[in-house]
Amino acid sequence: MARRNPSRLTDTAEVAALRDRLFEVGSSFAPVRRDEIVGIEGLLDRFDEVVGWLRNAQWFAKHGSRLEPGILLAGEPGTGKTMIARYLATCSNALFVAVRDFPTASEVLSAADVADLFARARQYYAKNDRPVLIFWDEIEIHAKRRMEITARDASVVSQLMSELDGVHGKCTGILFVGCTNHPTAIDPALRRHGRLGRQFDFVAPDRLGKMRLLEHYLGQHSPVQGIDLEAASYYFPSEATASTIEEACERVWCAVLHEHLRKASPLVVTQDVLNDVLLEELLGPPPPYSNIDNETLRRVALHELGHALVAKALTAPIQIMTIRPGASTFGRVITVSEEERGMFNAEQHRKQIAVGLGSLAMENYLGLVVSSGIDGDTSIATKLAVALVEKLAQHSWRKFGPVNVEALKARSEWAETPITSSALMEYYDYEVSRVLVEGYDRAYAILAGIGKPMINALADRWMVDRTWTGRQFDRIYDEVAEKLADYLPTVPASAA
Secondary structure (H helix, E strand, C coil): CCCCCCCCCCCHHHHHHHHHHHHHHCCCCCCCCHHHCCCCHHHHHHHHHHHHHHHCHHHHHHCCCCCCCEEEEEECCCCCHHHHHHHHHHHHCCEEEEHHHCCCCCCCCCHHHHHHHHHHHHHHHHHHCCCEEEEEECHHHCCECHHHCCHHHHHHHHHHHHHHHCCCCCCCCEEEEEEECCHHHECHHHHCCCCCCEEEEECCCCHHHHHHHHHHHHHCCCCCCCCCHHHHHCCCCCCCCHHHHHHHHHHHHHHHHHHHHHHCCCCCCCHHHHHHHHHHHHHCCCCCCCCCCHHHHHHHHHHHHHHHHHHHHCCCCCCEEECCCCCCCCCEEECCCHHHHCCCCHHHHHHHHHHHCHHHHHHHHCCCCCCCCHHHHHHHHHHHHHHHHHHHCCCCCCCCCCCCHHHHHHHHCCCCCCCCCHHHHHHHHHHHHHHHHHHHHHHHHHHHHHCHHHHHHHHHHHHHHCEEEHHHHHHHHHHHHHHCCCCCCCCCHHHC
């Protein structure tokens, strides 16, 4: 059990006096307004219902309705759980009491302490007609399954359940808010209806949420006009939380301040500064010994241009493309996120296979020695082809029908003999190979249609800028194409 106070209090009178003081002023917290909450708008309406109940507790009780005595905020760190607890207290004008601030006479919280905590909350509400919000952070530490903890700790869980059950009488003006990163670790009896029966799950923001968070945090320092927020959101993986994005925006602003001190530049966040700082979020820090010569940099640029040019021709939106080194890569072209790839239809799969093989097609088209980076590209393309053949079942073959191989494998686990025949597996392997060859041929035709002059001119420009968003690439592509208009071949209609 976690330690309750830095210094142990042995004087019961002192403990009582400190508890009295806590219920006079409440725990210190930073108020939160609704317009400060970004990225989890989908939950706000549900929390506004909680606020409405707290502010009108007696009226709801009069009409035979009451909220759960406790709610559980569950999710990974940095997803907004504590901020929402502060929002509930702010909007309902509730006395905010954090359990960590509740003085105890011993190093750990006891059942008697829990009973006194709720007794004081009931007394406060009866006297002041003001709601009380009891906030218990990391509740899983104190409310584990009772079979897994000591008798002393189990008594705390039992007392908490009794208080939520209303053993001393239900109080409509008290809301218990538990906060946890591990909801399954909490005793199931505590999570049932009538106790902590309403759970709110917090997850990392989706792509739109990430864009809004970037706009919110960057906008606190500088206008965000001219910033490609959609592209910037792809610097963060799907699991990136609001706090991760907030910290990254602080680093961006710090870079702007340093640049101002060095060059007296305007205190404005530009796309270039944003790209420079957030690249580390995407690729990790480059190794300290990396020193890429111009020949190697050009090879990287041509390799990555293979992906980018095929993506552009197939209207697969490019978000970020860079040839700056990272922890394990020299460059990257991002068209979609992992979660978006999981929702592809058949044609989108085929496009991404061609995009993935664009690097191999580029190196073969230019007569270059195939680089080691091809291994990762062909691996991703092969996985996409397998997904297309095995799971989407949208291909031209009719020999075996739209069989789902994964389902056959699962059936084979309990069958006496394997269900999946070697003939079927060989045919699936043939289909995967055919899809990959079609993707490669598609990519090669696109690059041949664009031509070497255009490819080399784009590589020259990219070696200077190093990082582009998709919109920047579109603009630069048009600029280069205009300059080379007399030398460029016409792209065959069949290439795309």
